Amino acid sequence: MKHTQPQLDTSPEVSDEIRKTTCYMCACRCGINVHMKSGKVSYIEGNRDHPVNKGVLCAKGSAGIMQINAPSRLKAPLKRVGPRGSGAFEEISWDEALEMATSRMSHLRETAPEKLAFFTGRDQSQSLTSFFAQGFGTPNYAAHGGFCSVNMAAAGIYTMGGAFWEFGQPDWDRTKLFMIFGVAEDHDSNPIKMGLGKLKERGAKIIGVNPIRSGYNAIADEWVGITPGTDGLFILALIHCLIKAGKVDLEYLNRYTNSPVLVNCDETHPEHGLFLRDDDGKMQVLDRTSGKPVPFDGKGVKPDMAGTYRNAGVTYRPVFQLLAEKYLGEENSPEAVADRCGISAERIRHIASELAFTAFEEEITIDQPWTDFRGEKHDKMIGRPVSFHAMRGISAHSNGFQTCRALHMLQILLGSVEVPGGFRFKPPYPKPPEAHPKPHCKVTPGAALDGPHLGYPMGPEHLALREDGSAARIDKAFTWENPMSAHGMMHMVISNAHAGDPYKIDTLFLYMANMAWNSSMNTKAVMEMLTDKDENGEYVIPNIIYSDAYSSEMVAYADLVLPDTTYLERHDCISLLDRPISEAEAMSDSIRWPVIEPDRDVRGFQSVVIDLGARLGLPGFVDDNGDALYKDYADYMVNHQRRPGVGPLAGFRGKDGQGKGRGEVNPGQLDAYIENGGFWVDHIPTEAQFFKPWNAAYQDWAVERGIYDSIQPYVFNLYSEPMQKFRLAAEGRGKIQPPDHLREQVKATMDPLPIWYPPFEGTRVNEAEYPYHALTQRPMAMYHSWGTQNAWLRQIHGRNPLYVSAEIWKEQGFKEGDWAKVSSAHGEITVPVLLMEALNGKTVWTWNAIGKRKGAWALDEKAPEANEGFLLNHLIHELLPPKGDGLRWSNSDPVTGQAAWFDLRVNVTRTDAITASEPSFGTIKSPIGQGPNEIKVGAK
Amino acid sequence: MTSLPTETAKKLGLVIDLDTCVGCHACVVACKGWNTQGYGAPLSDQDPYGESPSGTFLNRVHSFEVKPAEAPAQLVHFPKSCLHCDDAPCVTVCPTGASYKRAEDGIVLVNEDACIGCGLCAWACPYGAREMDQAEGVMKKCTLCVDRIYNENLPEVDREPACVRTCPSGARHFGDFADETSNVSKLVAERGGFDLMPELGTKPVNKYLPPRPKDQAVEEFDILAPLLEPVATDAGGFLGWLDKALERI
Amino acid sequence: MHPAPSVIIFTVLSGIGFGLLGFLGLGFPSVTGWVAFAFFAIAYLLAVGGLLASTLHLGNPQRALRAFTQWRTSWLSREGWFAVAALLIMAVYGGGLVFFETSIIALGWIGAALCVATIYATSMIYGQLKTVPRWNHWTTSLLFLGYSLTGGALLSGTTTIATYLLAALGIVQFVYWTLGDKRFVDRGHTQGTATGLGGLGDVRMLEPPHTGTNYLLKEMVYRIGRKHAQKLRVIGILMMSVVPFALLVTLDAGHLIGAVVVLLHLAGAFVTRWLFFAEAEHVVGLYYGK
């Protein structure tokens, strides 16, 4: 029979126009092409020219159209009219809202600026928000890094001047062996997937170290289903094997790290454990030819890591010797750690041998001459094609900082950082710890703070302590409890403010963080703290201002809500001053611009901050006459200059728009960005693309681009001298010393060489009572709480079961469809369970932030997210279980204050069938009503 | 129309690499986004903000756990859309001729203007590749982005399916299986591409590439073991070795 | 498969309707005039009513006429043609009986054959589906024909034949169930073949592609509990076969008994037809771990 078929138009018009901007369905910041039909967004796809995603787009990014149309969008400023937490609000005008905010804040500024606590979530305008807070004069400012992954970031900076994601990336095109530790998704969402795809295409090997074998780990060639919290042990055992076999890159260590630097080994000496330095403060190494200490960076120096130096009765030994001695100890052998890690000794050895093989037998070279900072010329670039990536799986533990340090140490010992095939920094990194600011906390009523809030303390003198030694900051960052809390400790703000410890505050100003729900530990108590009243019937935290774009759980707890725009409706600046989008081979930044206009009475939060700054007359926001300097954020992005010639945007500077990194203000700058697809890229010269910390060509280029003001080559800190300084203080040396109850903790945890100690919670609870580990993972198709309002994404992840290992499943006699009680030292939840075999035997887990509060996000109160969905957060306390010393220790890493989400220990038992997760809370009144019953996107 | 073309000039389809798919659902949503504003009626969603949200999608990503006898369990993310079968039962059952397979390239499509929404084609498809749109009452399925792949309003590089273009890990490949030299034919040949439920005789055009062998490390151990021989064998110990090693550099 | 009321009503009623028409075509009962009118009216109400019910499950019933176009390949299309042809021929035949008191025997036979063909075509809509192994077997056609003829015999008052048919149908239904219960497994469809991963090891769905529901889940991944099904099978077979058979064998067939038997059978047929759908496992369930 004859086949007939209809005529098709296979070339329909695609859209009227494409507007190129930057995605913000998560913090990865991919470039997007927004297709417009009849003035409306019709389709969003990846921008092929964009340095981050090169055309691809993740599920969230593609679902952006449902975010900008979500019924949960706030419509106008809201003033609370019912009790806090009820959700009863009244819409007010912006004038009234800003007046409410400024009248209270200006009084605070004149009297006690520290009574304003300004904390922001995963925004990308920290250089503006911190500038505002600094100008205001409060020491109480930070973003979310403390509860997120400061361990990873800080360990990277302290060890090698940068860590993963924003700071660097594997050399995806050349690496032959890639190990990924504790990553479910990460911020570098698309680039990691693109990278993994490249590895697969080339047949390179991937080893996934993760208790859970999903996502990236599912496609790994080898899965190491490690027991949570033991990566440090595993890594140190790998290091043990490598050192023992001499499989370390001695030449690299000698040249580019502090391995040869001489350490004072006299335990009685006031400078015990510190480096031998000359009068200029330069670290000294032992010169192999002369046998004398010489500055580490001298031309032609051949350091001797095998020797010892004695002077005035003090023995100095090179770092490498201390390091080798420490890790050669049998306690670091594979056999000694195998059981605790849940990995056989044979397997550990095998992985060590593979690392050795790939690094040293599969060496690669690029025929590219370069010159190092000592002036020495190299005729080629030698690469060790082993690379690593890691994220919260190793950092969100109370031993995370040291574990992250250990991982960086492993990379460095293999000589695989900033070499072809290894791990590479992205501008403005590398940047050594000493080049970062130090924390500032000096409050003067009516004046700005004495400097930036956050930074990298290099010793006790940089702690944020008041005269009496108490914490200067409401979150107690940079105190002896967590001396190197480089990102602040947002997760402690509400409980400290509620307790009035270290002092009471007046206004809690939050932006883009759902603190009444998924970003808090101990969510129930946090909600209580936010609504708690004192004996006078006043709220204990008197005033809460919150900016959100959507009807989140947190909105209900604010007294004043400042509604933000969605990401397609505003200007944003993804700045090199903040969290840039550079690549290892290029510096890059980008913008968002209003590709559509808001149809509601909302304002971009950054513009609101600029308005507030002007109304309050803050320095940097008003001119000498007190008039506003900037009309809005767009104006600020173009005209603000941090240092002469250096502003929020690095591209298209100068009158002619040709300035790169440096240059005068260019009034046409935003147009140039838009013209260019919303971003700007400047490629690093070929000669400067590797060995960046030591490469003279890179250093010169970086200065030219305004990344540094002067060249700053440095060596990697296998041994961390700042940590030793804190430890010395704990041992009783120096002016600033920890309080007695913290001495032991500081001594034990601030080891200048990476160590492992058991995660705190595990040591505080009875193992038999709480035998299992409980974890969360990010679903790739959801972004924290804010994905749920998205009608497409919530069909993919609208519920979250607790995945239970086969071992536990059997132990507890679970059957399909069962529910379980999950209890921790802190609380109990009731949840549905599901069997997963590709899972560490002692572990249970669930997707993060799927559970929702009834009434939030413009969802029906019967929504599965609010009934079956659940949060693990109820089981996690911001304080550790009491240990009988009368003190409640914070559930954080003792070095950085990183929230230890993954230390959680639980028991899981079967419970009789029920149909809703527990605990559940009352319904919040939705301030914006509810969504429609049917949608037809793109209907003609 | 309902009868199948005896032969199609091209056999366009997808290769899905199960060794590379990380299960991110990017292809699912890109497909929804493109197709809801493209070919035919929009892909509607019911109860989108309510108790039991559902909607029409043309591509879905499943996850399976595979437990080998001797090795740890594996997880395989498994994307699935229409396989554009050569012997497509969904076409022959269709009473209206709305469902058809294109003679020029083998794409199986639904002519929505002719579809009565009887659902029979979805019953006939073994793979769950067809979903009836609840708002329009017409059958929906993967169009292989027929309105992209030949679209002269798109730049040449973009003339590929939305799901392929968006896949971050490059696990999806598009091409002509009738051409032995095409990327997809080569991948299938090299990596042992296979059919889903071959026992049903649908002769799918789309092929799946199997996960590569995993967790085989310990077996190779013997070759690599010598690399870990301790260096400190003589009296000089580790420092002695270090001294000598430094001499060499 | 989802036991959609419209489809159950359609297949049961139109099946019986065409069955009755078939018997009328063959001259059982041999009636004319208003009595014939009554019989034909019942038959047409059932057959056409059933067909109309079936359009209720269409997404776009206004285009239903298009369904006649694909008779070459589509059983649904063929069913349409046969049904229309049967209804037309039988209208002529019936017209003869009612208005002219004449029986055009040849036409009656042709009409009866078309009725059988219609039912066969209906059965093949299901029987052809390799994706539903329980249906994909000649017993499906036998079953449909069995229900149709039994119903037709009962309604036409052809009691003796009806008695035999009731017994036979009970057996066919039992055989259909017994053979059907194993077929999915026998055909070898597993999560392993569905994913092609069976060679690597045991395959098990971990996570569904969406926690929300969809058309496929509602339409094809309907599952009923074994115990529940077992209970319904017993009820169904008792009502549609065993009890009516026993009544007919043991009691004198009067109008009352006749009515009770018909109603019992019909109710039983609805139960078993519900099960016919509810118990049918579509292979797509494998992708959803079912």
Ligand SMILES: Nc1nc2c(c(=O)[nH]1)N[C@H]1C(S)=C(S)[C@@H](COP(=O)(O)OP(=O)(O)OC[C@H]3O[C@@H](n4cnc5c(=O)[nH]c(N)nc54)[C@H](O)[C@@H]3O)O[C@H]1N2
């Ligand atoms: N159990 C457990 N808990 C965790 C984690 C875990 O792994 N396990 N992870 C922790 C980590 S790392 C993080 S970073 C936190 C994240 O937790 P949060 O920072 O609270 O993140 P979101 O849920 O995304 O909420 C951010 C808020 O921003 C709002 N928002 C979205 N877009 C905009 C916008 O354009 N403008 C404004 N003004 N607001 C907007 C959203 O509506 C939402 O209310 O969760 C932490 N909580």
Ligand SMILES: Nc1nc2c(c(=O)[nH]1)N[C@H]1C(S)=C(S)[C@@H](COP(=O)(O)OP(=O)(O)OC[C@H]3O[C@@H](n4cnc5c(=O)[nH]c(N)nc54)[C@H](O)[C@@H]3O)O[C@H]1N2
């Ligand atoms: N799609 C999506 N992307 C996101 C986010 C999102 O919500 N959705 N959130 C963003 C944010 S704020 C962040 S902080 C990043 C975080 O990105 P990730 O670091 O990938 O964060 P998690 O999802 O918490 O994943 C932690 C992983 O560590 C594993 N793990 C837990 N404990 C251990 C351990 O002891 N050892 C090892 N080896 N592994 C362990 C867990 O199994 C899990 O796979 O993702 C960002 N990207």
Ligand code: SF4
């Ligand atoms: S990873 Fe996805 S959500 Fe995040 S910015 Fe990129 S496309 Fe957007």
Ligand code: SF4
């Ligand atoms: S986009 Fe690619 S990696 Fe992601 S689920 Fe689809 S096929 Fe897999």
Ligand code: SF4
């Ligand atoms: S996959 Fe299903 S819908 Fe697609 S051609 Fe094959 S049978 Fe038809």
Ligand code: SF4
């Ligand atoms: S639903 Fe439409 S395409 Fe499918 S068989 Fe029926 S008429 Fe044909």
Ligand code: SF4
């Ligand atoms: S080819 Fe097009 S229609 Fe088919 S799954 Fe991919 S995006 Fe969807």
Ligand SMILES: [Mo]
């Ligand atoms: Mo985070």
